Amino acid sequence: MPPSLLLEQLLNGLQFGLMLFLLAAGLTLVFGIMDMINLAHGSLYMVGAYLTATFVGLLGNFWLAVPLAVLGTALIGMLLELTVLRQLYRRDHLSQVLATFALILIINEVVRIIWGSQPLLLSAPEELSGPVEILPGLNYSAYRLTIIGVGLLVAGLLFWLVNRTRVGMWLRAGASNREMAQAMGVPIRPLFTLLFGVGAGLCAIAGAFLGPILAVQIGMGESILILAFVVIVIGGIGSIKGALVGALLVGIVDTAGRAFLPLLLSQVAPPEVAANLGPALASILIYLLMAAVLFFKPQGLFPART
Amino acid sequence: MRWPLLLVLLFLLAFPPIASAMGLEFYQGLLTKIMILALAASSLNLILGYGGMVSFGHAAYFGLGAYTAAILMREGVSSGWVIWAVAVGLSALLALLIGAICLRTRGVYFIMITLAFAQMIYYLVVSFKQYGGEDGLRARRPEFGLFELTDTALYYLSLAVLAGALYLLHRLINARFGRVLQAIRENESRALALGYPVYRFQLLAFVLAGALAGLAGVLMAHYTQYASPNLLAWQQSGHLMMMVILGGVGQFWGGVLGAAALSIVEEVLQDLTIHWQLGVGLILLAVVLFAPRGLAGLWRREP
């Protein structure tokens, strides 16, 4: 196997994993701190992508559109927290699942009413639409490289926020012991609203940057939501570090599985079987990973709560 | 509770002749579908409502039942009874395997690991090209010897199976087993301290629910004459969960009410507007916020 192929797949996995991390980070904090299952998290990712596409259409500039979309999505996230989600903190997980599932349906339809059923067109900025030569003879999409850069930057910012600031300290306190945090005078209510805003903003970043690679369409949030849940369960609920490790693991395992499993299989099995089984096994791989992690570490890799 | 129940039963028994006289066969089909979904939702309610096990992978057994029916028909098994037996047996076996592993975890981790297993089943099934892959598989209706499985026969068959299963569940829940199962949901460590082998109770309930869901899946395959990979997808698990929560978690009629309500709401709204999902979403949200005990809780007083 040529090393350039390995490197390219590694970059692909990294790029995908970092975007998953942006989604998972907000999810894991909300989950860890508020003990709240928010299925509508993926819908915010969709809203972020739609807003980006809209602002690109209005302004004609991707780099102006992204911050606006992030801001807009964060506002929508906070609005959602203030109106609906706040009512659900004290309810059991099942009620939260039902209510946030209802939100998915509602947001999907509202998006359909505003933007129509057809996928929107969102292209990478012109200057990044070509390849760059990262190693002699190895071209790689400039846009994907940019995504990796943005992902690393945001991840770094997030770690700084969580580990070095007062708000971050509150968040960590809340994740490991909510009652204690409340007793110590952490302003829980505004903190939760803010947290939702940040989580929604992170979703929007992922939506904005994945939009041109994937598609801006209704339902785009749901399939990736499941992956984000897989990530935070592998990483350990409430842990940002866990989310990062889990996201990179899932990104790389998924990409590697798609790329190499069919090749590997074709060397040990008849081509017909390999062609059939390869894609299936590749799809299963991350779930297998999660089941294995949970089997050996039922609280995930980095449990936040003791 | 007796009187309304009897009336509903009478109505259901009398519906097909009325429907065919008035050209309402479509609604007979709708009722068949609701009864099948009610069976699946009730089976989920056993573990989710009475057992406190939030399984997010119930579609695996539902879909497996449907696929077993379709695959057996394709492979030349035409006896409905054999198909039923194999499908229920396989679903139970799958539930045993999955449950044995998943029941080691708790809480959110349980939710996610059941989901993971269901996803694996989904991808495995769609990888078999000879069984239709992503396209699904056609499933002709089998022979039952005693009767021909027409639409009307299927209607009565579904009604009989649903009634039988509900009776069975009713006995089960009020018997020693059911009481312990609910006690475990209420307080697992206490149940363990009293000397109940918690794991075994949970696993057995899990297997029973899987088997019933498998049976519902077979009926679904008979109904649509088609085994769709969507029956195995996580959205299907979510849909069943919605029905149970909507109807009332751990309320005996929760699964039935939820399946009926959700199907009817979807049907009515679909006719009114293409944005029917907005309506469904708003109704679900209203139920959570204003009727936390589900529909069944609306006319039942606090215990």
Next chain:
Amino acid sequence: MTLLETHQLSKRFGGLLAVNGCNLAVKTGEIHALIGPNGAGKTTLLNLITGVLAPNKGQVRFEGQDITHLPAHARVHRGLARTFQITNLFRNYTVRVNLELAVQARRGSSFRFWQPVFKEKALTEEAFRVAERVGLGGRFEVVAGQLSHGEQRALEVALALASRPKLLLLDEPMAGMGPEESARMVELIESLRQEFTILLVEHDMDAVFRLAQRISVLVYGQVIATGTPEEIRANPEVHKAYLGDEGGVA
């Protein structure tokens, strides 16, 4: 005769050795108190004995048989029953159902799927007898969560009694009780002396010294002394490690 015995029992939580080579012996027919400062590992030891936790090392023997690897529920059937330090009841169920469940666990298989359990009069009758025994006869149809704290503690004991154990493990039965309620609990435990062997974990020293025939002192996961109340009172080790050097036991 020794009913329960632990041999070099150890349990590690990460870096913390909660129970460290603990040797404890409870004789048939006695009330054996287990005392020790907070964090000495008393509840962990109880969890090891009842099988809620698995030890890293050592053995638990009951009636001369090794039960170290027996699951928790099986130990109950051998005759080990416990109460919890923090009240652990079926709070949404009535006293009656709580106790019926306890009786049902002992009487016959619970893997019965057909006969309605409410028709089993024998369960109710025995449940009522146990309730009367702990003074809850008049509160039989009250939901457990609505009982007073003292009544809940009594129900906690009753749940253990209902399984007719050979050894009753009471984890701080007087926790959180006022003097009046405590006195009633002491009376209750006193009345059980004839029928059951009891391992009593308790902070209330008055009660311990009134009830126990023998006392074991647990410090840092180890039993540093076992003896009659008088011996323990006189033991300098106990004074040093547990009571500090400030004076005798109250």
Next chain:
Amino acid sequence: MRKAVWLLVLLALGFSFALAQPRTVKIGFVSTLSGGGAALGIDVRDGFNLAIRLLGNQLGGLPVEVLAADDQQNPDVARQAVDRMLKRDRVDFMTGIIFSNILLAVGEAIFEEKVFYISPNAGPSEYAGEQCSPYFVNVAWQNDNLHEAMGQYVQTRRFENVFLIAPNYPAGRDALTGFKRFFKGRVVAEVYHRLNQLDFSAEIAQIRAVRPKAVYAFEPGAMGVNFIKQYAESGLLREVPLFLPGFSADSDVIRAVGRALVGIYNSSQWALELNNPVNQRFVEEFRKAYGRTPTLYASQGYDAALLLDTAIKAVGGDLSKKDELRKTMLAGFNSTRGPIKFSPNGYPIQNYYLRQVVQQPNGEIVNRLVGTIFTNHRDAYVDRCRLR
């Protein structure tokens, strides 16, 4: 007595009303109108509606009522919609389905009711061979056809080897089988990926590693747009030529992908500049009505309505004459591709063209007709169909 008279009058009125009211023809239109495949369904729908409007809201002289439903590219949803239309609304014809897996899920239910299904797109091999039905007519193609044509063309270009990629579902496998039926060179790799996958980075890396002489991709709907965009972004497009079936290089894809497509060869049964009056009117009216260039999907929807019009006219509006209806449909009609006929299995016998995407001097990017690959081509399965 008075009452009886009144009753008679009423009855007579009722009858005359019923007589005066000509029978309407009800058409069930189930298609993919949301999600990744929505563009296809919307094009077919727009083409279909356009034709009906140009025919004065009539088909073969009967007023038309079209009942539309969105299948969400979900077989279960389609199944319910079809059930509703067959059993509740009792439609006379059905049409609209884009994806073969959806059609296979509902086809037999339609045929069992003896309702004709006019396929504007999905042409699964099943319904061409053993499972062919007298109630099935496809105005577009058999699924393999465009790929056969492209296989033939790549063969004539004498590429040493080719890399094939398609989604892992039966139509994907059929497509590559069709390509290989006419391409006799070496296939270096045949990659199947998850259906509705949108990120092709892993597959593109594989192509880069293998270095084939050419790539053929069957990627319908949104998958096609994404694959081509990402293939171009990776820089591979400049090194390894990409060949596509016509629908992956049509005006909708051009709108989405842009200049990257210029130069790409593709196969089609229809082209914008086909020189016949039906097509010229279609293209002109479509642009006027919807403000965009029609795709081949739109032409297929348009043709489905034309076929119905011809057939209903031929039986004089008597829809109970099923045999005659079938005969007239198979005898052919005047389509946007000129007059075409059908094989006994209901699939068309027609020409397949080679097109190339070019940038015109005014900057507009169009898909231009450059040649003919097959003339009067039939599908490969017709001999296995028992119908005559």
